[in-house]
Amino acid sequence: MFVCAGDSEQFDFAMPIGIGMVDTAINLTRLCLKHTPQSLTFVGTAGSYGRKEIFEIVESHAAANIENGFFNGKTYTPIDNIVSAVEDVSRETLINSSHYITTDTASAKQYLENDIDLENMEFYAVLKVAKMLGIPAKGVLIVTNYCNADAHKDFIANHDEAKRLLSEYIKDRYA
Numbered sequence: 001m002f003v004c005a006g007d008s009e010q011f012d013f014a015m016p017i018g019i020g021m022v023d024t025a026i027n028l029t030r031l032c033l034k035h036t037p038q039s040l041t042f043v044g045t046a047g048s049y050g051r052k053e054i055f056e057i058v059e060s061h062a063a064a065n066i067e068n069g070f071f072n073g074k075t076y077t078p079i080d081n082i083v084s085a086v087e088d089v090s091r092e093t094l095i096n097s098s099h100y101i102t103t104d105t106a107s108a109k110q111y112l113e114n115d116i117d118l119e120n121m122e123f124y125a126v127l128k129v130a131k132m133l134g135i136p137a138k139g140v141l142i143v144t145n146y147c148n149a150d151a152h153k154d155f156i157a158n159h160d161e162a163k164r165l166l167s168e169y170i171k172d173r174y175a
Contacts, residue, residue: 001037062092097124
């Protein structure tokens, strides 16, 4: 089963599940309990902390939930904030999920220093739900912007082309 965030980020081959981690977790759990899929593939867009290029497509099985405050030592969490659908995470592109978009290049650099390359608001929740329900899962994401002061402007400018390229990739690779 292919799933996506929804609203402006919908694909004709994917079920929309909501924007952000909370709506994603609720709606995806509900969907999986009603129609148990053999596997889940989340498709969507991502911001790059700097190593991945605009329109680069990345497949991953691993996500993190780390907020910018983690890097300055002013926050902590009791949760396991990394989830993976595979045993060997070292070969995976780690994708961070947060309810906030990073627009500060110094913060982006800190993610890179912790081997996190991309951010997407939903992917962590997708993997948590899939793991809880025992469903194999992965994400296929395309980079729309860098995580800097122009992140939103660049996301808007590249969004339509990114969706077109991602749709072609999915249809060619998974048809």
